[in-house]
Amino acid sequence: KAGVTQTPRYLIKTRGQQVTLSCSPISGHRSVSWYQQTPGQGLQFLFEYFSETQRNKGNFPGRFSGRQFSNSRSEMNVSTLELGDSALYLCASSLGASGVEQFFGPGTRLTVL
Amino acid sequence: DQQVKQNSPSLSVQEGRISILNCDYTNSMFDYFLWYKKYPAEGPTFLISISSIKDKNEDGRFTVFLNKSAKHLSLHIVPSQPGDSAVYFCAAPSSGSARQLTFGSGTQLTVLP
Numbered sequence: 001k002a003g004v005t006q007t008p009r010y011l012i013k014t015r016g017q018q019v020t021l022s023c024s025p026i027s028g029h030r031s032v033s034w035y036q037q038t039p040g041q042g043l044q045f046l047f048e049y050f051s052e053t054q055r056n057k058g059n060f061p062g063r064f065s066g067r068q069f070s071n072s073r074s075e076m077n078v079s080t081l082e083l084g085d086s087a088l089y090l091c092a093s094s095l096g097a098s099g100v101e102q103f104f105g106p107g108t109r110l111t112v113l
Numbered sequence: 114d115q116q117v118k119q120n121s122p123s124l125s126v127q128e129g130r131i132s133i134l135n136c137d138y139t140n141s142m143f144d145y146f147l148w149y150k151k152y153p154a155e156g157p158t159f160l161i162s163i164s165s166i167k168d169k170n171e172d173g174r175f176t177v178f179l180n181k182s183a184k185h186l187s188l189h190i191v192p193s194q195p196g197d198s199a200v201y202f203c204a205a206p207s208s209g210s211a212r213q214l215t216f217g218s219g220t221q222l223t224v225l226p
Contacts, residue, residue, distance in 0.1 A: 004156070033212050043157075043202065043216035056213045090156050092212075100145055100211045104156030 002027065004093050004105035012111045018079040021108045025072050025093030031055075032074040033102060034066060037088040046089075049074050078110075086112045116140045117205055119217035127225050132190040134220050136203035139184065143205040147214070148177060148188050151200045160201075161188070193224045 005024045013019050025032050034046040045058040049068035066076040072093075078085055088109050092102035118137045126132045136146075144165040149157035163170040163177045163186065170177050176189045190197055200221050204214040 031212055033214075035214075035216075042218045043204075043214075045213050045215070048212050056207075058213070092156070094212055100147065100206050101159050101162065102212060102214065103159065104149075106154065106156050 004091055004103055006089075006091050006105040006108050008108060009106065010109045010111075012113060013081050014113050015081055015083060017081050018077065019081060019110060020075055020077045021089055021091075021110070023074045023076075023091030023093075023105060025074070025091075026103055029093035029095055029103070030072055031094045032068055032072065033092045033094075034074070034076050035090040035092065036060075037090060037107070038084075038086075043090070046076065081112045083112050086110060115218075116143075117203060117215050117217040119201075119203060119220050121220050122218070123221040123223070125223045125225060126193045128195055129192045132188075132193045132197065132222055132224065134188040134190075134201050134203075134222065136186045136188075136217050137184055138186075138205060140205070140215075141184070145206055145211075146177070146179065146186055147204045147206075148175075149202045149204060149216075150197075151202065151219070157202060190222075193222075195224045195226050198222055198224050 007022045031050045033048040037043045048056045052068045063079045068074045088107045090107045092104045094102045147162040148160040151157040161175045179186045200219045202216050202219045204216045207213040
């Protein structure tokens with residue numbers, strides 16, 4: 001079974017731009033969660049989507065948004081990029097019904113200049 | 114407010130010896146804990162978990178111990194192998210959502226040959 005895939009793997013943007021990251025979960029998984037990893041703040045939960053609905057949101061500004069499609073693929077968008085948005089963005093999928101275990105993708109490394 | 118804490122940023126152990134990674138938590142509502150391992154340029158990989166109704170869970174070389182009264186858990190790796198060198202995160206799901214994980218800051222384990 002293929003794992004969680006994320007595209008692109010690396011991205012360089014400048015301040016003020018916007019960016020869209022993509023995540024394809026493991027086949028059959030309906031829940032997709034997004035996390036941000038930075039050296040200063042560690043791994044922080046952004047949001048979770050299940051059956052195209054956002055179920056939970058972490059403590060991030062409204063510039064961070066996401067969506068999920070009917071095939072469970074998910075995208076997250078960051079608008080008006082700031083230097084502090086430079087991070088590794090990780091996507092994780094799970095069955096979503098009651099499963100706690102999440103399977104992570106390799107991440108997208110975003111650098112904001 | 115760090116609800117999950119890993120106070121040791123790094124740990125070095127000789128190959129064949131025991132590695133003990135520690136994690137403390139402050140939120141008494143946490144009732145399930147997970148350990149993830151992360152290699153550079155990869156996403157975290159699920160290692161082992163424990164429910165609060167247990168005080169020990171074992172899987173091969175990996176054993177997790179939970180001390181609820183002390184709000185402390187530890188991961189034991191015996192025997193340690195060079196391939197175990199990675200960053201280890203403990204995590205707990207929020208009471209509101211099983212897939213909203215709160216992570217510790219991680220411990221870099223180095224197993225010396």
